[in-house]
Amino acid sequence: MTRLSFTVFRKELRDHMRDRRSLLTALMWPLVGPAVFLVMFNMLASWYRQDRPLELPVVGREHAPSLMAFLERYGTKLEDAPEDYEERIRAGSLDAVLLVPDDYAESYTAGRTAKVQLVVDSSRQSARQSVLRARRLLEEYSLMLGTQRLYARGIAPELAIPVRVQEADLATPERTAAGMLNMVPLFLVIAAFAGGMQVASDTMAGERERGSLEPLLLNPAPRGAVVTGKWLATVAMALASVVITLAAYLLVVRRVPLEDLGVKARFDAPAALGMAAAVLPLTLAASAVQMWVSTYARSFKEAQTYLSLLMVVPMLPGMVLALSPLQPKLWMFAVPVLGQELLAGEVMRGEPLGALPFLIAGASSVGLALLALTVTTRLLTQERIVFGRS
C-alpha cells in the first residue's frame, strides 16, 4: 500500500513538474502577498516618517520675517520656491508651497487679517502628512499672534476662543501597519490552498476527463493507495507554496522599516518556525478537501472553478481577523483555517502560546484530511463517479 502510494506520488509529481505553466502559476502566486507587503510598507513609512524635518518652499520670504523665524524655530526647513512649483506639486516632487503676498507686512502692521496661501494638491495621498504639518504650524502662529494682541488690549484670549477642538486620531501609523501585518497569516493560509489547486484539479477531474481514470483503476492497487499518492503530490505542492511565501516574507521584512512605524512584530527564525508549525499542517486538510471537490467536478475547468470558490473560505475569517483581531479562545484553534490564521497571528505578535493550540490545530487538520480522503476513496468505487456523470 505504502509503496503503491509512493509510485502514484512520484508519477504525479513528475507529470506536474513538466507542466511549466501551471507550475509557474502555483509558485508565483505565493509571492503576491510579500510583494504587496513590501510596497505598502515602504509607502506607509515614507508618509508617516515624522523624524524628517518639514521641507517648505516659500515664495516671498522677505515679506514675513517673524513668521519665517517662527517656522524655523519649529524645525521647518525653509527654502525659496522654484519657478515651476505648481507643476512640481502636481507631479508630486513638492508637497506644499507657502505664498506670502506683497501686502502681507502692510496688513500685518495695520492689524488686519494678513493672508498667506498654502498651495497643495489634495488628491495626493503622499503629501497629506506634510500639508497637515504645515497648516498646523501656520494656525499655531496665527493663534499665538491673536493671543498676544488680545493680551495687549487687556482681554482674556479665552473669550475669543469659545470652543477648542481637540482631535484624537486613532489611525496611528502603528495601527495601520499592524493591520497590514495581520494580512500575513491570511496570505500564508491562501498559499496552502493555492499551491495544490492545479494538481488537485488535474489529478482527479482531469484524470477522468482525459479518460485515464478507468485504466488507472484497473490496476490491482487499492483505491486508497491511489488516492493517497495523489493527495501526497498535492500536499507537496501546497507545502512548497507555503514555504516559499514564508521565506519571501522573511526576506521582505528585512527590507521594510518596521521600526520606523513603531510596529511590534517578530519575524526572526523562531517566529518563522512557529508560523510554519501553525500553517503547514493545514496543507494536509486543504489538499484533501480539494481532491474531494475535484472528484465531483465533471471536468478540469469545472474543478478549477470550484477550487477557486473554495479559496474564499480562508479569505473570510482572514479578512475579519486582519481588520479586527479577536481574543482567541481554545476552541477556535480546532476550526481549520481560522485556527491557523489565529496561530500565525499570535506567533507574529510574539505572544507566548504553548504547545496545546498547535496540537489542537494540527489534530483538527489531520482529522479533516482523513475524512476527506475516506470520502474520496469511497467515491472512486461509485460507477457514476468513475465513468462520469451525464
Place this chain on the structure above:
Amino acid sequence: MIEARNLHKRFGPKVTAVEDVSFTAEDGVITGLLGPNGAGKTTTMRMLYTLVRPDRGTALVDGVDVVQRPQEARRALGVLPDARGLYPRLTAREHARYYGELHGLSGAALDRRVDELLDLLDMRDIADRRTEGFSQGERVKVAMARALVHGPRNVLLDEPTNGLDVMSTRAVRTLLRRLRDEGRCVVFSSHVMQEVAALCDRIVVVAHGRVVADGTPDALRASTGKDSLEEAFVATIGTDQGLMQ
C-alpha cells in the same frame, strides 16, 4: 479463463443495460463479443473487469470471483478499456513503467518486461517521446503496452480497432493472435462483423442485453442454415442494423 454467469445490470429503474449474459471464454482462444451499439457489450466488459458491480450474477477470472475479490481478479486481467486516455506529459515508456510498478514490478524485471513490450508492439521509435500529439494508432499501442505490462493470463479489449487505420488494425490483429498462441484467454468486443469474422475462434452474439448465439463461426452458420456468416448474424439478431461497416 473467463466465465460470465448470468450477468445482469440495470441503470436506474428504467434502463436495463445487461439482461442476462453467460458465456465461457477458454484459454488459447479468441472470443469475440459481437453486437450492435447499445447491446450491452461495454457494460458486460466493465462487469468482467470489475469496475461495474453486477446487480445479479457474477464472473470468474481463472476461478476468482470478480464481485467477491475484485482486486485479485484485476491481477489476472489485462484490459484495454473503452476509455484509453494517456498522460500527455509522460513518454510511452513511462506509461508502461508506471502501470508495471502499480502491478508490483520493479527493478531489472520491470526494465526487461517494458523492453520486451516495446519490441512486441513495434514502438521502439516512439518509446521516449511524450505522448502529446501521438496518432490514434500510436495511442492504442501505448494503451496496449500498459495493459499487458504484467503479462496477464486473460486479456479483455473493448472495441480495440475503433478509429484505427488499416495498418494499425492489422498490427492489433497480429498481436491478438500472438497472445492466443501463447495460450492466453483473449476476449474482445466489437460491433463490426468483419472484424469478428476475421479474428475470432468463437463468437458470442449479444443483442438487447442477452446472448442470442454462441459458438464457432462454422457452428453459427450450421445452426442458422445460412451459407455466409453475414446472413447468419442477421438471422440470429433479427436485423442487420449496426453490424455492417
